[in-house]
Amino acid sequence: MKKTFFICTILVCIFTNIRAQWKPVGNRIVTPWTEKVDVTSVLPEYPRPIMERNEWKNLNGLWEYAITDVGKSCPKQFDGQILVPFAVESALSGVGKAVGKEKELWYCRTFNIPSSWKNKKILLHFGAVDWKADVWVNGIKVGNHTGGFTPFSFDITAALVAKGDNQLMVKVWDPTDDGYQPRGKQVKNPGGIYYTPVTGIWQTVWLEPVSEKYIEKLRITPDIDKHLLTVEVDRNVVSDEDLIEVKVYDESKLIATARSINREPLVVSMPQDSKLWSPDSPFLYTLKISLKNGDKVLDRVDSYAAMRKYSVGRDAAGIVRLRLNNQPLFQFGPLDQGWWPDGLYTAPTDEALKYDIQKTKDMGFNMIRKHVKVEPARWYAYCDKLGIIVWQDMPNGDRGQQWQNRSYYEGPEMYRSSESEACYRKEWKEIIDYLYSYPCISTWVPFNEAWGQFKTVEIAEWTKRYDPTRLVNPASGGNHFTCGDMLDLHNYPTPDLYLYDAQRATVLGEYGGIGLIIKGHLWEPDRNWGYIQFNSSKEATDEYLKYADQLYDLIFKGFSAAVYTQTTDVEVEVNGLITYDRRVIKLDEKRVNEINSRICKSLNR
Known part of the structure; x- marks a missing residue:
């Protein structure tokens, strides 16, 4: 696969002009923002505001795409360009084609790593891909994911080349309403209250440099009755020598701090008169969370929280x-x-x-x-x-299954296969x-x-x-x-x-x-x-x-x-x-x- 992949990517993924001709397809109505879409800066905003770092690189833009039969290897020739992150069926993708369960959608592009990221781990993030995604970097399989609505990421450091361009390939399969997976209102024959299928990448794709030890996820829980804010911090590596610190700000004023080691959550004592979040007063506290080893800051992320119940x-x-x-x-x-x-x-x-x-x-x-x-x-x-x-x-999803009465419930419910459940x-x-x-x-x-x-x-x-x-x-x-x-x-x-x-x-x-x-x-x-x-x-x-x-x-x-x-x-x-x-x-x-x-x-x- 690796050799074949490189042949494919060399032939079709390196182009002299990434700003090739692109325009929305079809003759449907469009929003006022359609004309504001810039192929060189597509959805440029940081995509994860609940856990933000300063450095990142957006991979949205024009990629190469191909639609092949299920089970085929990397295509030797691509069909054209697609604007990521718009689904292949959409006008803004520049493609406007259906895919379906018998086909697979391939994406390809090149990217480089800024020199300032040297000696950093590199994470590849996908906001969402509908539904099954397989991902390669430089012909090396870096991961796969199923689920059309949630973000996922891979550490791709070991697959990167030291200098020059790296090749990124994504393969997507989505059976829409021919499968059991959650799909919302997508159907292959839209009408009434059901709508056009959405296949492939539909949220931002991006790169992020991190240290050898870094923060992976936050879980923030307020308790207004006890005046506490609990911040659970998941890390890629847990070490007895490392410490997690959170600082809570009311605008620019530091109002509370907490620190912990091992896997202990950060429990912040908030002021007795904390500002409560509501539709009439949606106040948010700023959080600055650091992973430290002694005086050295290994990782730092910005977040926010609300005191509400x-x-x-x-x-x-x-x-x-x-x-x-x-x-x-x-x-x-x-x-x-x-x-x-x-x-x-x-x-x-x-x-x-x-x-x-x-x-x-x-x-x-x-x-x-x-x-x-x-x-x-x-x-x-x-x-x-x-x-x-x-x-x-x-x-x-999975509306095609049969209904059955179960004695331990109060009425009819759908029977799902074990895979569906x-x-x-x-x-x-x-x-x-x-x-x-x-x-x-x-x-x-x-x-x-x-x-x-x-x-x-x-x-x-x-x-x-x-x-x-x-x-x-x-x-x-x-x-x-x-x-x-x-x-x-x-x-x-x-x-x-x-x-x-x-x-x-x-x-x-x-x-x-x-x-x-x-x-x-x-x-x-x-x-x-x-x-x-x-x-x-x-x-x-x-x-x-x-x-x-x-x-x-x-x-x-x-x-x-x-x-x-x-x-x-x-x-x-x-x-x-x-x-x-x-x-x-x-x-x-x-x-x-x-x-x-x-x-x-x-x-x-």
Whole structure:
């Protein structure tokens, strides 16, 4: 493989002009940020804000690609160029081709290592690759990964050449809805509420130099009741001689420190009057974390944390409410699919990535339900900074299996093969690990509407044990079991409290879906739908306010949260608050903000 690889890479990966002709493909609508995409500086922002180092190198840009039959060796000839990190099916990739389970997608590019990184270990990071990735550097296999929604990395130091260019090759296989893996709403024949497949690299690829001993991962846990902040630091090598130190800053003022050795977590005593994070006041403390040997700093990363607490508790009327910082808070926000007409899973720019969150805030919401998709790390960091609570769904998959009744459960559940179940558990754990330290996340949602739902009680209880700091919504609108922290109802188009749980919080996980067609801003002009459709912005806004008034009344009868469908139009769905291309806000933003703000503050009277 190594010899063949070098022949392939020498023939097709070394090009004299990396700034070859590129443009988005297709004739679909695009966002205002499409024209801002620069092939020489694609998504240039540091991709991991929860654990940031000063030195890194972005590998986004034009790569070579080829689509081959499954099982074929390294291609002798590539098909052209692809703009990474946009999925091969997307317009921004410059390719716009389907792949499918019978094919594999190959990527190739060269890179060099800055001379200032000499004697450093070099880590190769991938934000996300959908779904199975095999990676070679200079013909040497450096690793593989399965899972389309989480980051992974490899130490590639031993595979690098001392001088000149290094060759990077990635092979991807993704069966989309022909496989059992978590895939969200991707299907090979999109339509209705299901969308275009996403195959391959769809988040930033980057290099990072580190010392022989370095920090691998952080796990940050606040406790506002005990005024403690716990920082667990994973390292590649644990030595008795090394020490971990954390310094906590309120802006530029040092307010607390802690140090530990061996594998002991850092437990920081925070001020009794610590600033609490909330949607109204999303305060973040700055963390500076160092790995030391004596006076020598081996590694240093910057991070941040929030003092906040998610819980449930009864109000004066005996209704179980969601709480933030020990106070009841009605959580209200849109169902956010996170799709883009030009980039599919990938926002065209960082400004675009932030836009949807900012508009959610501008409309008076305090929460987002991230629907069967996981976002890049910077998306969650923006929610932290702007003050948006997040309910995080597990992307669904394996809907093709059979249903069965099991006596030790309360209803029908899906039967999964052992491989399917193992895949689900692996990827769900990786998602929780990836997102654990982001303060915005309040709720884990393992299942949606019985899509791939199995062993609900067991999965919900495992999720709660694995992360007791968050709430668990076991099945949003799905087959209901008495587990977790919530009973979640779906009802379209109007809000309706048709079930009530006296022991858990009762929430409305989906409602609304008010459709409005805006000509010139449609994915398919002749095929579109909404749960209910209107002909003008005023009519749609009036209907939204009518539903909001109904929801407000139902809060005092038992609802503790609600999710409106949805943030934007997506492909043929036209029930968004904003058009799919993000060029038109479809409802009256001022009127929507006023009623939304009233709903969010309903329990603070």
